Amino acid sequence: MPPNAALADIGTDHAYLPAWLLGRGLVRRAIAADINKGPLDRARLTAQQYNCTEQMDFRLCNGLAGIAPDEVDTIVIAGMGGETIAAILQAAPWVQDGRYALILQPMSVQSDLRGWLWHNGFSIQKEEIIREGDKLYNILVASYGDAVQLTAGEEWAGRQLRDMVQPLxxxxxxxxxxxxxxxxxxxxxxxxxxxxxxxxxxxxxxxxxxxxxxxxxxxxx
Ligand SMILES: C[S@@+](CC[C@H](N)C(=O)[O-])C[C@H]1O[C@@H](n2cnc3c(N)ncnc32)[C@H](O)[C@@H]1O
CATH class of the missing domain: 1.10.287 (Helix Hairpins)
Structure with a gap:
């Protein structure tokens, strides 16, 4: 997470992530956004429970449609399919600007998301692989600019560099x-x-x- 970030968490569900980050002072503001009312109601409850209602806004919207470009500098889209994440970014051309950090956690078809990113001018600065239970999850940190063409294998697995730290x-x-x-x-x-x-x-x-x-x-x- 970039320091002092103004965060939008798209598809926030319970808003656990923004509440956790606000609670530790790791972001200065957060917008919890979801396309469905039930998850957004749960997000409001979480904010009350963790005393961060003042620093959190709530938006019922599809993807980034309810977020204004100058409200945020960091965008998390986690827990959705890679093609859904790509569609959300595609529908918001304003994210094609190097000032935004994108933190993306695709649940499936990661190759589609990596492919979409480089084809649309984004570079992936970092990937983390984490384990929960039997499953491995990837977190991609990307931003607009300096796109590097990926091969078919790299779209599946991400680029591999010798000095990269990826224990899994x-x-x-x-x-x-x-x-x-x-x-x-x-x-x-x-x-x-x-x-x-x-x-x-x-x-x-x-x-x-x-x-x-x-x-x-x-x-x-
Ligand atoms: C599996 S949950 C992920 C929750 C959380 N981000 C996480 O990683 O644990 C997916 C959430 O994304 C929301 N969602 C799905 N498509 C969306 C879209 N196009 N725009 C905003 N939210 C969406 C769903 O309503 C749901 O709350």
Whole structure:
């Protein structure tokens, strides 16, 4: 979280994140936004419970539609599919400005979100992989400008740099490889079988992920 941030938490649900950040003085203001009334009512209750109603605003809106560009400098969109996060950013062209930090936590199709980001001029400064229970979650920190073209494998797994600290990366790459193997096997058994046009792309992803895993394992020696 950038210091002293003015935060919008899109799809806030219980507003646990803004309440936690405000409670620790890690943001100066927060807008808790949700498309549904039930979650926003829960957000208000959380703010009362944690005594941060004064520093929190509540918006019933689709994505960033209810947020004005000068109200915030940091935008969290967490706990939604990668394609939904991309659609929310697409509908708010004002985020194409380097002054906003985007903190994104896609639950699925991370490749779609990474692909959308670089195609639309955003760079990913940092990725964290965290574990809860059996699941691994990715958190992407991105902003507009300095976009780097990603390969098919990098859209799946993010860019890999030698000095990067990602203790769960080996496991993450292994899980992605299992996923792409399953996808290839499933499509190969399907009606169009080996003629399916998706296969070539997935095989490219498989080759790249295999090479990335090998490279990463060698770096950890
Ligand atoms: C699974 S919850 C995630 C809650 C929280 N952000 C988290 O990561 O734990 C998803 C929330 O996003 C809201 N949501 C879904 N689509 C949305 C949209 N287009 N705009 C705003 N909120 C949305 C849902 O109503 C729900 O409260």
């Amino acid at each position: 990366r080996a496991e993450y790459l292994a899980r992605l490889l299992e996923k792409v193997d399953r996808a290839i096997a499933g499509i190969s058994r399907g009606r169009s079988g080996l003629q399916d046009p998706r296969l070539e792309h997935l095989r490219q992803v498989q080759r790249e992920l295999t090479a990335m895993k090998k490279e990463w394992d060698a770096w950890q020696q």
